[in-house]
Amino acid sequence: HAESAVNGADKKKVIVLGGDGFCGWPTSLYLSDQGHDVVIVDNLSRRNIDTELGCDSLTPIQSPDVRVQAWKEVSGKEMKFVNLDVYKEYDLLVQLIKDEQPDSIVHFAEQRAAPYSMKTSKTKRYTVDNNVGGSNNLCCAVIDSEVDAHIVHLGTMGVYGYGTSGGEIPEGYIDVILPGGRESNILHPAYPGSVYHATKCLDALLWQFYQKNDNLRITDLHQGIVWGTNTPQTIKDERLINRFDYDGDYGTVLNRFLMQGAMGVPLTVYGTGGQTRAFIHITDTARCIEIAINNPPKAGERVEIFNQVAETRRVRDVAKLVADQTGVEMNLLPNPRQEAAENELDVSNRKFCSLGLDPITLDEALFNEVTEVVQKYKHRCDPTKILPASFWNKKRAEECASLD
Ligand code: NAD
Numbered sequence: 001h002a003e004s005a006v007n008g009a010d011k012k013k014v015i016v017l018g019g020d021g022f023c024g025w026p027t028s029l030y031l032s033d034q035g036h037d038v039v040i041v042d043n044l045s046r047r048n049i050d051t052e053l054g055c056d057s058l059t060p061i062q063s064p065d066v067r068v069q070a071w072k073e074v075s076g077k078e079m080k081f082v083n084l085d086v087y088k089e090y091d092l093l094v095q096l097i098k099d100e101q102p103d104s105i106v107h108f109a110e111q112r113a114a115p116y117s118m119k120t121s122k123t124k125r126y127t128v129d130n131n132v133g134g135s136n137n138l139c140c141a142v143i144d145s146e147v148d149a150h151i152v153h154l155g156t157m158g159v160y161g162y163g164t165s166g167g168e169i170p171e172g173y174i175d176v177i178l179p180g181g182r183e184s185n186i187l188h189p190a191y192p193g194s195v196y197h198a199t200k201c202l203d204a205l206l207w208q209f210y211q212k213n214d215n216l217r218i219t220d221l222h223q224g225i226v227w228g229t230n231t232p233q234t235i236k237d238e239r240l241i242n243r244f245d246y247d248g249d250y251g252t253v254l255n256r257f258l259m260q261g262a263m264g265v266p267l268t269v270y271g272t273g274g275q276t277r278a279f280i281h282i283t284d285t286a287r288c289i290e291i292a293i294n295n296p297p298k299a300g301e302r303v304e305i306f307n308q309v310a311e312t313r314r315v316r317d318v319a320k321l322v323a324d325q326t327g328v329e330m331n332l333l334p335n336p337r338q339e340a341a342e343n344e345l346d347v348s349n350r351k352f353c354s355l356g357l358d359p360i361t362l363d364e365a366l367f368n369e370v371t372e373v374v375q376k377y378k379h380r381c382d383p384t385k386i387l388p389a390s391f392w393n394k395k396r397a398e399e400c401a402s403l404d
Pocket residue numbers: 017018019020021022023024041042043044045046047084085086087088107108109110111112130134154155156157223224225226227243252
């Protein structure tokens with residue numbers, strides 16, 4: 001199943017919602033390279049948020065039109081780009097699904113930064129409206145269009161609450177004994193740590209409902225923190241380069257450290273760095289999506305849930321890896337987040353591994369790739385944007401301010 005679609009047997013029509021983003025763009029290229037027919041949908045809201053925050057991708061990402069044209073020149077393959085808002089343009093979404101008749105719809109089109117979701121009431125409300133409204137629209141649009149498309153959604157490890165249940169986190173469902181003694185297997189309890197993570201928990205309930213009510217075929221991928229920049233496809237032409245976020249709101253932890261290491265500035269570790277997180281390389285994100293679209297649940301089967309992670313590491317251990325390699329120091333900052341100082345995290349990823357994924361791990365020296373990218377474009381970095389700019393609550397904001 002994990003084999004590519006090049007020989008045509010498994011060639012699928014795939015709509016990639018959010019296909020201009022950090023995960024969506026390399027995934028679109030990978031799927032196209034594997035022989036699938038890809039339609040990219042994006043409302044460019046992520047680019048607009050960069051403008052709002054006064055930041056930009058460290059790498060010089062090109063406009064969607066230039067990207068798609070460059071891919072055609074490099075690979076000979078066509079991809080369509082459609083500028084459409086999944087939350088605000090429902091009728092256009094239904095029409096697109098009717099016109100394209102996709103086999104699968106990959107849904108990356110959400111506001112994905114926990115810090116940004118916690119910034120102000122405005123960003124909290126936007127994140128809930130956009131993410132939950134978009135997912136609900138997608139289910140309604142699949143039903144209204146009468147196209148039996150398999151929905152593949154990007155969830156997050158954060159729905160589980162980072163190991164609060166103790167023991168290994170299973171893939172989506174847990175065995176429980178209900179009051180009265182009856183045994184059951186239910187969705188893992190949701191325990192979000194930010195408004196953003198709360199939207200992914202609400203999404204999971206929507207998937208469960210629409211699967212049960214309308215027989216939709218849905219896969220939810222609870223992904224770890226993605227690291228890396230380029231993939232074998234994005235590296236083929238500079239115009240295909242992937243987004244690299246380094247700012248306090250959107251820069252995810254390992255990429256932020258690699259960037260700081262390459263710049264020779266201290267690594268910003270929040271709290272004790274005792275938080276354990278799950279990680280996955282961007283190349284494996286794309287591979288996992290193809291495995292998921294090649295293995296849809298059957299009609300009537302409950303929502304398929306995979307943990308899309310390669311490994312778990314403590315944040316201070318990841319920082320030490322980067323510090324040892326680059327010689328920069330670690331700088332322990334007050335934590336802007338409301339969270340446990342230390343946590344254990346043990347995650348099952350058996351489903352993807354059994355379907356052929358051999359995940360890339362942090363030991364595989366791919367740090368060099370990110371370091372090269374950062375060295376090449378560090379003149380584009382605005383160092384004032386690296387420190388945390390969003391705080392979970394007033395107490396966290398005050399603690400961070402008092403230690404300035
Ligand atoms: P991103 O912000 O780079 O990409 C998301 C894309 O969706 C953007 O291009 C944005 O413009 C678009 N978008 C947002 N709302 C939209 C709407 N209403 N209509 C149309 N387009 C819209 O984020 P990413 O890092 O590529 O993440 C993609 C998905 O993967 C998200 O759902 C995120 O929660 C999930 N995820 C990401 C990570 C990570 O480390 N990056 C980890 C776990 C899960």
